[in-house]
Amino acid sequence: MELDGLxxxxxxxxxxxxxxxxxxxxxRYVSPAARRFIDYAKSLSEEKQNW
Numbered sequence: 001m002e003l004d005g006l007x008x009x010x011x012x013x014x015x016x017x018x019x020x021x022x023x024x025x026x027x028r029y030v031s032p033a034a035r036r037f038i039d040y041a042k043s044l045s046e047e048k049q050n051w
Contacts, residue, residue: 020041022041024038
């Protein structure tokens with residue numbers, strides 16, 4: 001995934017956890033940026049399931 005122009009800032013404290021819920025209508029237009037974010041969020045979920 002290309003992340004040109006974005007900065008990655010890791011959180012140094014352990015124990016941080018966040019939950020994310022996404023909802024969109026499948027019959028509506030989703031911008032390319034929104035689609036990339038949805039795909040990224042799904043990939044994070046899949047990685048966590050493999051821990």
